[in-house]
Amino acid sequence: MRVTVRSFAKINLGLSIGSLRPDGFHDLRTVYQTIALHDIISVQVNRGNGIEIRCDDPRVPTDATNTCYRIAERAIDALRVRGRIVITIEKRLPVQGGLGAGSANAVAALIGLETALKKKLPGTERLRIAAEVGSDLPLFLAGGTVLGVGHGEEVYPLPDLPATACVVATPDIGVSTPQAFADWDGMIAKGTAEGERPHVDRADHGVKWTPQAPSDRMLEIGRALSAWLSGQPLSGVPVSKGRGRAETSLLDLVRTGIENDFERVVFPKYPELRKVKSVLEGSGAFYASLSGSGSALYGLFRSRATAAKAVARLRRAGVPAQATTTMTRQQYWKKFLVSSS
Numbered sequence: 001m002r003v004t005v006r007s008f009a010k011i012n013l014g015l016s017i018g019s020l021r022p023d024g025f026h027d028l029r030t031v032y033q034t035i036a037l038h039d040i041i042s043v044q045v046n047r048g049n050g051i052e053i054r055c056d057d058p059r060v061p062t063d064a065t066n067t068c069y070r071i072a073e074r075a076i077d078a079l080r081v082r083g084r085i086v087i088t089i090e091k092r093l094p095v096q097g098g099l100g101a102g103s104a105n106a107v108a109a110l111i112g113l114e115t116a117l118k119k120k121l122p123g124t125e126r127l128r129i130a131a132e133v134g135s136d137l138p139l140f141l142a143g144g145t146v147l148g149v150g151h152g153e154e155v156y157p158l159p160d161l162p163a164t165a166c167v168v169a170t171p172d173i174g175v176s177t178p179q180a181f182a183d184w185d186g187m188i189a190k191g192t193a194e195g196e197r198p199h200v201d202r203a204d205h206g207v208k209w210t211p212q213a214p215s216d217r218m219l220e221i222g223r224a225l226s227a228w229l230s231g232q233p234l235s236g237v238p239v240s241k242g243r244g245r246a247e248t249s250l251l252d253l254v255r256t257g258i259e260n261d262f263e264r265v266v267f268p269k270y271p272e273l274r275k276v277k278s279v280l281e282g283s284g285a286f287y288a289s290l291s292g293s294g295s296a297l298y299g300l301f302r303s304r305a306t307a308a309k310a311v312a313r314l315r316r317a318g319v320p321a322q323a324t325t326t327m328t329r330q331q332y333w334k335k336f337l338v339s340s341s
Contacts, residue, residue: 001116004338007039007108008327009099010139011166011291011298014258016221017184025135025151026181029221031158031253032100032139032146034332035166035298036324040090041068041105043112048084051076055089067106067133074129075110079119087112096174098292100136107140108336115340127155136292143336144329147225158229160328161250164300165307167285169276169314169321173295175266180293183265224256250300254287262293273297276319283310300326 010032018027051072053062060066064073068087076085087109093101107130114120121129123141130137135152147156228249267274273290276297280288284306285299301307307323314321327335 001118001340002042002044003112003116003340004040004042005108005112005115005336006338007041007093007101007104008034008140008143008332008336009037009093009101009104009168010034010136011099011168011296011326012260012289013145013253013287014221014256014289015260015262015292016218017181017261018218020185021151026184027150027218028148028152029218029225030148030152031225031258032136032148032155033161034140034143034146034327035099035168036327036335037093037099037168037322039092039101039105039108040338041108041112042088042090043109043116044086044088045113045116046084046086049082051085051087053087053089055091057089057091057095059095060089060091067102067137068109071106071110071129071133071137072113074132075113075121078121078125078129079114079117081117081119083117085113094170094296096176097170097296098175098177098290098294099168099296100140100292103134103137104140106130106133107137111336115337142329143332144327157329159249160330161253161326163328163331164250164326165302165304166324166326167280167283167299167301167307167310167314167321168291168324169280169297169299169319171273171276171295171297171319173270173273175270175294177293180262180266183269184261187265221258224258228253228256251286254300260290260292263290266290266294270295276314279314279317279319280310283313285310 013031013033015030020026051069053066053069072085089105093099126141127138130141131153138153138155139146142155142157145158145161147158277288280299285301288299290297311321311323
């Protein structure tokens, strides 16, 4: 049986980086949001044994390091089935772009495999396997608007934000997520956070300038998100009026001042990415940000027409860009399956 599914991308609505944990991961707080841009994943189960990954993009590994391979290996063990699994990846999303493409591919392969085998893992087992393979895989088992905590693998579906016009810019730059985390740790250690308002630390009977502690940053974004979810206005944050409840919720989230911490280390290293964000904002985006560690950036727009103009402006500047939309959870799952035969 052959099953074909869409592998949707995600963006991050804010991302706060906390302290480095004993397990080598950083604590994170982020709101994931799935969008309509996608790869295509086909899963076929034949007689025999083994897992085969096929992809025409040379940047995508086709060995056991591929996330699709790793999740399929765990899934067939958990389902206690045999067969030769052939997974074909049709790439449309950038590699190392911050859109979660590899993680989305893996979850799409898992769902496709279950469908092809006509067997289904329990929800908790799905989440466990997904988290073993990668930190942001579990979000794709929820879809829509999702709160990510821990090192991103602990996910909680949130009330859906409205489907919103979105422009995704994909400069031809590969940003390494591990390197971005290393740069963040180095910046914190040196106390050189760009734009950070330092505080005085009188430890050791002296005075030194340090950036805000990671634990304090996590607490701040936690409070902001809690206030947003409870519908309570934050101090100094205007509350939207005269709009529908869903749109108001999105605008109020933006007004919490959420930002992506990775911008502080990625933009100085790749100043051209900062320029792309400025173009999005100058083209009418009511919110623009790096997604994940980049290099993809996105802008949210109030209309498709304005988004289309932003795409044209970016392309004239030589920056690849596409207009798309954010997806509610229902839209995500409704459009997930392409075909089965």
